[in-house]
Amino acid sequence: MIPNLNLVPFVSVDNMMKLVLRVGVENFIAGLAEYVEADFRRWACFDKTPRVASHSAEGVIELMPTSDGRTYGFKYVNGHPKNAREGRQTVTAFGVLSDVGTGYPVLMSEMTILTALRTAATSAVAARHLAPRDAGCMAIIGNGAQAEFQALAFKALLGIRRFRLHDIDPAATAKCVRNLAGQGVETVPCRSAEEAVAGAQIVTTATADKQRATILTDNMVGAGLHINAVGGDCPGKTELHRDILLRSDIFVEYAPQTRIEGEIQQLPADHQVTELWQVMTGAAAGRRRDAQQITLFDSVGFATEDFSALRYLRDVLAGTGLYQDLDMLADPDEPRDLFGMILRSARPAELGAAM
């Protein structure tokens, strides 16, 4: 895919949209989900560094690196809740995949869209192991940027067709209903979270408030439910009442990170949780034959998922031409002659006939 050592394929926002549409949103999420699950299943291979965060009054900028020993990846991601009020995205991201053997980047991509897809794919991958088998209806509380991706991920991976939507802003719900029209799903706008939850076997919370919120209270959570908590993902930002956590079997991506960022920051540090890879590999139970079991996926997003997304992107990108080659790596004929490369670059253009 890379004709020259110095060129790095770059997937712009525009090319990402073209690629997602060409592959199909559901196919893309389903393909990505297989990479996410495959990488969770080889959990021990990964270099798991906590994310490197730079906090400010307005938000956070984070670097999320990981490596499986052959390939290295990192994501740059910001979180600035005030951005939405200024016409910017709350979260934007880009990422890089590199060859561990040479240290050379092999792919760079926008990851705002890709993160939305991988978050939804991860939710659905988790639900495949945790949701009740007969689930046909999911409530989505919080109908912002993540909502439609969640709906199509659960359609693609679990066959869910009915979605009960609620947002404190009815315009967000209307947007979601509009976007999902023609996607082969049934949407039901609901005036309250209580109403949305009624009759759903899965509840997804994907709200964006930074403050400690209580999107779900204990009385709203019936026996047998699977809760997919996507919105709480930084210190001080939670969505569920603590009592729900105490009644649930809790599943996380990487416990050390989730204890800081997830719903379980409300619980003592030794509260029992299960990492998703343990369920996938059979090392721990997920959904049991117990109609009363409440399962909770306390999702915060982990570096391996971005790594999986970049790996999938690289593979699905091949042959599409939907990338630009970035001249990002200096590549002198003689590696020790960086200075000479600069000097020689002048000759055709600036010295002209003097050559």
Next chain:
Amino acid sequence: MIPNLNLVPFVSVDNMMKLVLRVGVENFIAGLAEYVEADFRRWACFDKTPRVASHSAEGVIELMPTSDGRTYGFKYVNGHPKNAREGRQTVTAFGVLSDVGTGYPVLMSEMTILTALRTAATSAVAARHLAPRDAGCMAIIGNGAQAEFQALAFKALLGIRRFRLHDIDPAATAKCVRNLAGQGVETVPCRSAEEAVAGAQIVTTATADKQRATILTDNMVGAGLHINAVGGDCPGKTELHRDILLRSDIFVEYAPQTRIEGEIQQLPADHQVTELWQVMTGAAAGRRRDAQQITLFDSVGFATEDFSALRYLRDVLAGTGLYQDLDMLADPDEPRDLFGMILRSARPAELGAAM
């Protein structure tokens, strides 16, 4: 400089070479040096994270983030000694500058060339405070990719005109002599490090071996010398005999990092060293009125220097047009409508007349 929120200016290798030539190598280094020193002087403003390293058998990939509270920057850099044997650079790098207030990247650049320039600028900035006042001749031991940049930095900032060059590979020295011809300096190829050091008031070591090496032995270091040790920059990689360290006043960028990566990894963790910013702000002495004093700048490269380099680049880039706009950030009309943006992107191209 950025007409649209979603576009990030990107400086390619080609544009970096054009920019450096347009500004002039010495001017570029001198300009960059002022930013490096200005940022060292406001040391307390910076968020100083140790670099985040991912080590493998063949090398290392590192992320080096920092922030001054208004601007955030990070550099991606690899170090793979074996690369040179395969026609690749041992070290390649790129970096990003972002606005802390929004988390949005505002500049992305190749940094292989920029790092070479900032390393040389930092060496010369340090020497301005540490080298003997009357220095006119510098030995450069190790004539690889960094050598010419060091020479021109010391010419630009300290007026050094004579350079005594040595490398275990005479071809590297010949390349260096060739590249420096016409740059207003005198170069003297030397057959040994001993010969190179003779008559020099400053000695720069810039070799690339990963192993613990002894480029300078104790008997080669005379009274009054300033040593600029650039090559030793990772665990296990040093260039100077331990006895030299014990006779020198040692100056470092950021002690916690240098204790791990620098020459001083050979010394006990409590050995007294001075951070460069302390000298610049007058909090500690640099070169004293003492003809016997041996000063050593144990340089490993710190994140603030890359930050300074990116800041300088952004300012010097303005108006040159020497960048491409990368469509890197998703920018929907409605921030919550990421999915709708993807759907709508299809219309002009794929639905055509159906609009």
